[in-house]
Amino acid sequence: MNDEASGQAVDTGAATHAFDAFLRDDALLKVRDLSVRYRRGGKIFVAVDGVSFDVAPGETLGLVGESGSGKTTIGRALLKLLPKADTRVDGHVEYDGLNVADLSASDLRAIRSKLQMIFQDPISSFNPRRKVQDIVGEGLEIQGIRKAERLERVDRALNDVGMSRTMVEGRRPHQFSGGQCQRIAIARALAVGPELIVCDEPVASLDVSVQAHVINLLQDIRQKRNLALIFISHDLAVVRNVSDRVAVLYMGRIVEIGTGDAIYQRPAHPYTRMLLEAVPVPDASRKILPSVAPTQASSRSAPPSGCRFRLRCPRAQAICGVQEPKLASMPYGQFAACHFPHDEPAPGMKTVEQA
Amino acid sequence: MRIAKLSYLKAVGVRLLAGIPVFLLVTFSATALSSLMPGSAAQLILGENATQAQIDALNSRYGYDLPVWERYLGWLGRLLQGDLGQTMFSQQSVAKLLVDRAAVTFEIALLAMFVSLVIGVPLAMYTASRPGGIVDTVLRAVSSVMLSIPTFVIVVLLGFVFAIVLRWLPATGWVSFSDDPIGNLYYVALPVMCLSVHQAAYFYRVSRSEFVAILQEDYVLVARAKGLPTRYILMRHVLRPASPQVLTVMGLSMTYLLGGSFIVESYFAVPGIGWTVLNAVSSHDLPVMQAILSLTVVIFVVIFILVDLGYALIDPRVDVS
Amino acid sequence: MTEAANTTPVLDCHELSCHFRSPFGPIRVLHDVSFSIPPRTTLGIVGESGAGKSMLVKTIMGIAPEGMKTSGRILADGTDLSTLNETKRRAFLGRKFGMVFQNPMTSLNPFVRVGRQIEEASRFHLRLGKAQAKALAIELLASVGIPDAAECYGHYPHQFSGGMKQRIMIATALACQPDLLIADEATTALDVTVQKEILDLLQVIQQQRQMSMILVTHNLGIVAGRTDDILVLYGGHVVEYGPTNTVFSHPRHRYTEALLSAMPRMDQPAHTKLHTIPGRPPDLANPAPGCPFAPRCPAAEARCHASMPPMTTSADGKHRFACYVPVQTGDAADTAVERRALS
Amino acid sequence: QTEKPVSGGTMTIINGSDIKSWDPAITAGTYPGGPMDVLDAVYGFIVYVNDKGVVTGGMAESLASTDAVTWTLKLRKDMKFTDGTPYDAEAVKYNWDRAADPATLSPAQPFISSWNKAITVVDPQTLTIKLSSPNANFAAQVAELCPFIASPPALKAAKEKTDIKPVGAGAFTLTEWNQGISMTMARNPGYWDQPRPYLDTIKFAIIPETNSRIATVVQGGATMMAGYPYQFGSNATAPGVATREIPIRGINRAYLNQAKGIFTDVRAREAFYSAIDRARLMQAFTQMPGYKAPSNYFGENSPYFDSASSLPAYDPKKAQELFDALKADGKPFSIKIVTYTNSDLKRLAAYIQQVLTGYEGASAEIVEVDQASLIQRCKTQLDFDICVEGGVLVSNGAEPNISNLLSSGGAFNWGQYKSAEMDAALKEASSTLDPAAVKAAYVKVQKLVATEMPLYIFGEQTRSLLLRDNTGGVVPSNGGILQKQFLYVCTDVCQK
C-alpha cells in the first residue's frame, strides 16, 4: 500500500549544498526559512525558527514534535491564518509558483480554494449557530458559486466522506458525533477542490475506533484526488501510517526530515529516537523496563546555545554547545541536524520486512 | 525583594498612566456639559430679581463666558499646581471640602462593603456546600428579591420604618467618628443598612456561584479523594480561589456604592460627596462638581489598581506586570 | 499474579452498578462490574471515551458526582465500605487509596503551595506534626524525581511544567502510604516523552512501595507491558478481563480484537489500511437489550441482540469475557460461569 | 410671655437650601429658611416689619416720616461691627450707595438708585432721605430690599461677590460654613441689645427632603423647621414638639402670561378662574381638606379687605361657555403650565391639567424645569401661559409686594400685567399716610384684581413652625423670618 510514496523519493545525489538537498524545484508548496515570532508581554518568543521544506503534489508530509514545538504555527503560517497583532512572520512561502505573502486580497481568496485546513477539534471548528450544509458550502459561497452548482459540489464532497446531504439536512454540528464532525470538516475542505490540505492533528480528539475511520478516509480521498497533505500530529504511529515523508520538529526547528521508512527504521537524530522509544506500543509481549532518570526540558523562551536538544541528549558533547548543527544528509536518505547522528537501526522496531 | 517592589511600583505607574485619558475625558465632558447647562450660579447668587444683563455681567466676571476649552485648560492648569479652587459660594477650599466629604462617603461605603461581605460570603459558602437545601432555596429567593429592590425604595422604606415610625435611628445628620465614635455609629447605621441590603445580596449571589463552580474543580475533587473534611476543603481549597472573583465584585461594587450614596446621602442629609455633588449640580457650583468628578475617576482608577494588585497577592499565578 | 503472604485483595468490587437520573429515565453508566486486585499487582482499565472508566474509579473513591446512585459491594482490604458512614469512608479511602487524575493542570490547586497539597492528607490521616509532614513531603517530592525538592516545597503549581505537576500529583497520592494507587488517564494530557517518564515512574514506585495500582487509559499501548491484568470496559459493561499478556495475544471478545486492529502501528508501512469498527459507541440512555457491542460487531448473531452474554471463563480460569461468539483460539473449551457466582 | 428668657444653649434651624452669597446688597426671599433668614443672624435687619405689619426698629432705632417724603433713620449709639468699625450713618450710606451702583449687581438697585442721591448724613446717628415723590411704604420696602448693613472695610476688601466675608453687627458671627450642609454661628458678644442674643450658638442645617426635616425635628436632631401644617400631619403632636403659626397671611399664586398667548384675553383668565374649584385645587396641592378659595388679594381679616369685589367663583358651566366662545374666536384654550420640579407643585399642575381636560376644547401641557431655571424661563423668556411658583407671598402688609406683583414692570409681575388704572391706584395708596385714603385706593385695586384677574390667586395660607417644645422667644418678622436675638431655650416646656 505504500506505492505512491516511492515515486517521490528525495533526490539526494544532485545536491551540492546540504541545505538545498531535501528541497526541490517541482514542489507544489515551497517553504523557505520560515520564522514566526510572537510578542508576549513585551518579550519576543520565537515559535518557528528557519524552517524549510517542500511538499510535492499528492505527497503527504508528516510533521511531528512535542507540544509547543510549533507545528500548529507552521500550519497556520502557510495559510496566512496567524493573528496579525503581535506576530511576525518571516521567510517565504511559495505555492504553485506564487509567493503567498505578496498576494492581493482577491488572489489570496482564489488561492484559498487550493489550500485548505482541517482542525484538531472538529466540533469547535464549526460555527455552532450554522447548519451543517451551510458550513460545508461556505467556501463555495464565498467563491461566489451559484446555488445549483454549490449544492452539487456539497453533495459530492459529502459523498466522498461517506455521508449524504439527507443525513445533514437542517442539522447543526453538535448533533453529530466527533467522528462524523471530522468527516464533515473534511468535506468542507474538499468542497472547494483543494490541492493541498493542512491537517492539524485531525484525529487527536477521536477515539481509536473512530480515528481509524478518519485516517482511512483521508487516505482514500488523498489517493482519489491526488491531494497533497501536511499532516500534523504528535502521535507517531498515526504519522507513520499516513505520511510519505516525515519532518521532526524540536523547539521550532526541523531536526530531522526524510521518508517515513528512514525516519522510523533508522532515526538519525537522538531526539527522534527518544520520541520513538517513548511511543506506547500495544504489544504485551515486550515487558517494559522503566528508566527513572527524569529529563529536563529546556526553556522554550531562552533556548540553550548550540544544539537545542543537547541538554536532554545522551550523546551531547562540547561541540554541541558551541556550534549549532545544520541539517545534513544521512546515509539512509534523510536529513538530520546533529553532530553525532545514529546510524544503527532503531532498537525494538519491527519492520514489515523483519517480521 | 527590591526587584519585586520595583515591579509593583512600575505596575502601579503604568496603570495610573492608563487612567489619564479617562480622567481627561471625564473632566472635559464635565466642563463641556456644565457650559451647556441652563441656568447658572450667577442667577443663584444674584437672586430672583436679577436681570439677565446682571447675570451675564457676573458670569463674565467669573470667566464663565469663555469658550469651553479655555475654561477647561485653565482648570487643568490650576489642578496641576495643586489648586482645586474654592467653592463658588462659601469660598472654602475645594480640596479640603473634598477630603472632608469623601471621608464620610468612604466610611459609609467601606462599612457597607464590610457588612455585606461579612453577611454575604459566609452564607454563600454555607449554601454552596449544601446546594438545593432549604437554606439555599430560601436565601436564593431572598437574595434575588433583595437585589430587585431599587436603592431609593430601600432608602424610603427603611427610613420610614426606622426613623419615622420607630424613631430608633436618626432621620438625618452626621457626627464624625473623630468627634464621637459612638454617635458616629448611630448616624452611620441607617445609610449603611440601606446600602448593604443590595450589596449583601450581590456578594451572596456572586460568591455562591463562584463557590459552586470551584467546588466542581478537579482540585476539589482531588481534595475530596484525599478524604479531607469538608470544612477544611472549603476553607483551604475553595475560599482563596474564589477571592479574585469576590475582589472583582468588590471593585465593581464601589461604583454601585458611590451611586447609591447619592440617594442615601441626599435622603438622610449625610454630608458625603454624593449629596455634595447633587447640590453642586443643582447650584452650578462648578469647582466642586469638577473636583468630585475627578475624584470619582481617581477612585475608580485606584480601585482597579488595588483590585489588580489584590489579584497578584491572592493568585500566585498573576504577575503584576 | 504475584505470590505474596497476604493475599486479601486490596480492592474487591462486586457487581458494581451506577446510574444517573435524567429526564429521559436512568442513564446506566456501569453494569455489574466485578474485579479484584491482589496486593502488589497492576490492573489496567481500558475503554473508549464514555465507557465509564472514570465513573468506576470515582465510585470506588466515593467522589462520584452528586445524583449518582450506586449499587454493589466494594471491599477495600477486606472492609466493606458500605458499613462505614460517609465521613469515615472518605477518610478510610483517603488513607488506603491514592488517586492521580487525568489533568495535572487542573488537579493541583493553583492557590496552594505544592508542599501543603502533598502533606495535608498525611496531617489529617496520619496526624503528623508540621515538621514531620514537611519532611515527608520533601521526601516524597524527591522520590518522584523532582530536583531541589526542599526548594520546590514552597512553590506554587504554576511554576512547574505539566510533567512535573503530574509527578507532584503522584507525590500527593502517595502521602499516606496507600495500598492502592489509581491513575485515571494520568498521562493523557502529556507529551509522549513525558508520558513515558511518568509511566516509568509509576511503575518504579509501585514496585518500590509494594503497592497495587490501577492504570486507567484509553490507549491500549500504555497498559501493554505495564500491567498484570487488564479490564476492558465497553458501554459500562466489562467485556473482557484477564491477564494482560493473554488479552493482548489472544483477545477473546470481538471488541477487544477490533480495537487492537484499529490502532495504527509503527511497525506497519505507510498507508496501511486500518481496520475499522463500524457504527458508534452505545447510547447509554437508550441501551439495547443485548450485548452493547452487538450493533457494531461483525460476528453478531441474533442472540447477541437479544440478551447480554454471560461472563465466560477460559479454560485456565483466569481470562473472562462476555461474548456469545468469542474469537476462537483453539485452546481448551471455555466455561460459562453463572454471573452471580463470580469471585 | 410669662417665661423668663435665659441665656445659653444651642439651636438648630433646618433650611431647605444654602445661601449663595454674603453680599448684603444681594437679598432675596424674605421667608423663613430663605437666604435673608440666614443673613439676618449676622447683619440684623436695620428695621423690620413685625407680624402686625408695623415697621419696627431693629439695628436702627427707627425709620420714620411724617409726610411720606422725608424719611429719617435714627441709629443707635456706639454700635460696632465685629471688626470694630462703627455701624454709623456713613456705613449705612456706604452700603446703600454700593447697592445703588449697577456694578454691584444688586437686585434692589432700581429701588435704591431712585433715592440714594438724596441721602443726607446729619450726624453719625442720623441720616435723612428725601424722596422725589411720596412713598408711605418706604420703610417697609427698605426692610424688604436693603435691610442689611455690612462693615464697609469688609466689603471693600472683597474682590468678587463671593469673597465677601460676613462682617456685620448682628446677633451672631459665623464660625463655620460647610457649604450645602450646615452653618454654625456663635453669639456676638458685642451685640447692642444685651443680654440678647440669649443663645450661645445657632446652627443652620440643610435638609432638602421634607419628611426627613420633619423627622429630624421630631427626633430632636434639630430645633425647628418652617413649613405648612399640612406637611406635619401627626408629627405635630409627637412628644417633645410643638407647632407655632406665623400669623402672616400669604397667598398662593400663579402668573398668567399677559404679554402673549391665550391669557392676553381677559375671557381666558375668567374661564380659567371659573373652570377650577380653587378650594379643591388647594386640597390637591396640600392633600388636606378644608380650604376656602380666597376672594381677592387681601384676606378677610386684612384692614383693606373689601367684600364688594371678588374673583370669579367656580362655575363649570360658565367656564365651558367661555371656552367655547374663545374657540369660536379662533383662540382654542390650550395652555402651557410651567412649574419647577417639586412634587407638590407637580401635583398642582397635574390637577389643573386633569380638570381642564374635563372640559371640551380645553387642554394643558406641563413643563417642568429645575428651580434655578424657572425664573429665567418665566421672567426672562416669557415662555409660559401659566407659571406656578411655589410658596406663598405675604400679602397683608400690602407693600412692597402688592406693587411688585401688580404694577407694570413690578419685580414679581412675571405675567406682565399692565394697567394704567392699577398703577395709579397703587401709587395713590403708597403716596399717603392717611389710612382712609389708603383703604380707598386698595378698594380700587381689589376691584381691578377681580375684573382684570392679573394673576391667579388660588389659595391663602400661613406658615407654621414645627419646633421643639422648649423653644422660646419666637418673634417673626417680615415674611416670617425669626428675629434670632430673641430666641432662647426654655428650661422645660415653654409656656405660651
Added chain:
Amino acid sequence: MSRLQPTQTDLVPGQAVALAETLNAAMPKTARFRMPSGHPMEWFAFAFLAVLIISSVFVEFIPGLVRASFPYGDFSQGPEWSLNGLFGTDALGRSILSRVLYGARTTLAIVSVATLISLVIGMTLGMLAGFYRGPVERVVDLYANSMASLPPILVILALISVIGNSVFTMMLALGLLDIGTYARIAKGGVIAQNDRDYVLAARAMGASDMRLLLREILPNLVPALTAIVPPLMAGLIITEGSLSFLGYGIPAPAPSWGGMIASSTDLLSRFPLLIFGPIVAIVLTVYSLNTVGDCLARRMNHRGREL
C-alpha cells in the same frame, strides 16, 4: 489523545438529540447535571413579564379599567376590592393600578428604546474593537472606562440637566449609559471567538472581514448579549426611577413608576399606602428581568460550546 465529546447518535431523532444536548451540557466539568432549580420562579418571571407587557400595550382595552388621567375617586384613598381601586387612588384621585399599567408602558418604552440604542451602538463598536483591536479598541475602552468610572445617576443627571427631561431625551440619555457595557461584552466575545477554530476555518475559506463579523461571530455573540439585556434593562428601570426620585424624572403627564414613587414619597408619612402599587410593580419587574437574565445565562452555559 484528549477527551472526546460524548458521541451521540445522529439517526435517532427527537429525544435522543435532546438528550445529546443535555449530556453535552453535562460533560464540561463545571456543569452540574441537575434539573435547573428555581423553575417555578422562572415561570413566574416569564409570565409576569408577559402579562405586564401585554397589559401595558393593550391597557386601553382592559375592560373596566379607567384611564390613567381619569379622576376615579377621592384623593389618596387606600386599596379596595375592585379593579380600579386595587392599589387605591393617588393624590389626585386617579386609579393607581391604571397608572401603574400606563406607567409600565412609558417605563418599558423608554427602557426598551434605550436598550436598543445602546445594544446596537455598543455591539457595533465592541465588535469592531474586538476584531480590529488597535485604535478602535482604545477608543471603545476609553469610553467604556469613563462610563464605568462614574455612577450612572451622575452621568444621566448631567445629561438631563443639559438636554432637558422628556421621554425622548430620557431614552437617549439612558441609551448612552450601557453602550460601554455592551461594547465590552461584545469585544470580549469577539476576542474569544477570534481564536476559535471556526473563525479560522472561515478565514481559511477566504471569508472577508465583514462576513466573518456578521456571519460567523455575530450569531455567537447574540446569546451572551441577550443574556445581559434583561439585567441591564432592570438597571435602567432602576436608574430611571432613581432620577425621578431625585426630581429629574420624566415630566408629569406621562405616568412613570419612578415618578409615582417620588410623588408618593413626600406624602409617605401621611399616606403610606400610596407608594405600595408602584413599588410592587418596579420590584416585581426588576426581579423578573433579573430572573429571566439568569435563566438565559444558564441556558447559554448549558449550550456549552457557544462562547
